[in-house]
Amino acid sequence: MTRLAYALFALVLAAVALPSQGLTHALQPGYLEVQALGDDDYRAFWRRPDVQGRPMEIDALLPEACTLRRGPEPRFDGAGWVTQWITACPGGLAGGEIRIEGLEATRTDVLVRYEIAPGQGEAQRLTAKEPAFAVPRAPGAREVLVSYFGLGVEHILEGLDHLLFVFALLLLIRDRWRLLGAVTAFTVAHSFTLAAAALGWLIVPGPPVEAIIALSIMFLAAEVLKRGDGPARLSERFPWMVCFGFGLLHGLGFGSALLEIGLPQQEIWLALLAFNLGVEAGQILFILVVLSVGWLLARILPVLLDKATLIGATITRAVPYAVGGLAAFWFVERLAAF
Structure with missing residues (x-):
């Protein structure tokens, strides 16, 4: 993905995540x-x-x-x-x-x-x-599957903090196989805590979980900025380990949302599976869109990128600052919710 693509997507996410006060109330x-x-x-x-x-x-x-x-x-x-x-x-x-x-x-x-x-x-x-x-x-298995799959897709696509975490992963990990391993570890981890939280086995207050999720985005943004300075960092050598740990935290956020929605008593495990598959489908859709638009921009604007090296470098440097800054705002806001 090109530097310009990273910048454009970070700006779009920031614009969506910080709507005006009036619009927020209306929606x-x-x-x-x-x-x-x-x-x-x-x-x-x-x-x-x-x-x-x-x-x-x-x-x-x-x-x-x-x-x-x-x-x-x-x-x-x-x-x-x-x-x-x-x-x-x-x-x-x-x-x-x-x-x-x-x-x-x-x-x-x-x-x-x-x-x-x-x-x-x-x-x-x-x-x-x-x-x-x-x-x-009496809802049947098909209705439960379709309904909770849709709720999972909707939840991940409306969860800007989760999407920003995935976006930061794309910035940090350039190798596609290492990225695949990191995303898989993230998926496995949040599947465990999603189920535990949704079933009421693991109860954690919402505001601290949301604050730590924002902190995880700040961590990845800092790792992007420090990449290439000295020896390879832990997040570069073992990205799957970092993603697994943060995935456990993000799963608590998914699970608390599902706990509020409720689970059909006759089809609990099917609803859990469908919701989790929906979350993964939304996550994969987001990754594919980001990579596709980046690939398209690389084909359309190669001359601009070559001739504006200094501008491109400045934008590339600014992107992780924008991601980390937005996450820091969320972190402070969520701390205040304690």
């Missing part, structure tokens, strides 16, 4: 949880994004069979507008429609987690194009 997701209590009773928890001090103009609507389809007036909890209520749904949720009114007029999405029966959690993502869904009576 925050909503969250609806419908928990089965038994005897056709359900507890609903509904969080709406905050837009300039007011709740976003969307509202959750439960199936028609429910005695109380929508909740009372929301209250602000410091991050969003929340409300919760108890309702009875004779016959259960299965076959009924859950809708987010007004969602079609927004640019946000809503994660819906619901239970057909106590302990049997499922998840569904609603968007402006699909603001409602019919609750299935």
Whole structure:
């Protein structure tokens, strides 16, 4: 990959990762949880994004069979507008429609987690194009596989910190076989901790994990800057070892996200496998896109690179600083969340 390609991708990632405050509020997701209590009773928890001090103009609507389809007036909890209520749904949720009114007029999405029966959690993502869904009576293996694979792909592509870590790996490791070994070690490691965290076997608070993930990106950026100064560093000689260690940490982040979504009790291991495969598919897709665009730029702009050696060297030097600087910002921000 050319130096110019590295620079362009780092700038794009930085631009996406640091949106304006107003846009961030506009794109925050909503969250609806419908928990089965038994005897056709359900507890609903509904969080709406905050837009300039007011709740976003969307509202959750439960199936028609429910005695109380929508909740009372929301209250602000410091991050969003929340409300919760108890309702009875004779016959259960299965076959009924859950809708987010007004969602079609927004640019946000809503994660819906619901239970057909106590302990049997499922998840569904609603968007402006699909603001409602019919609750299935009994999800089969195919539905679980497709749904959780899609959630895995979505999670990795929306996880800018994880993508920036992979991008830093591309900057650090030039040999394709060593890169393949490092990515494989990263995959194996985060598969272990993803499963352990999602199943509740390993519980670690979210903010410290997220802060350490940012720290791992800072470490790789520093290694890129120090590459070529003296003897080969540990990250250059044994990149798989470094990636395995950091993969264990990143897996905790993946697992905590999956724990929030919930796992279908009848297909736990299939859901775990599908989510993990989705994460890997998203990761491979990102790597292929970066390498492909780098290859394309190398063919289109070879003359520019040859004639602008000094500029190219300056940009190449600036890229790891940009990556490390963004990671440092995240690190401080996440420390404050403790």
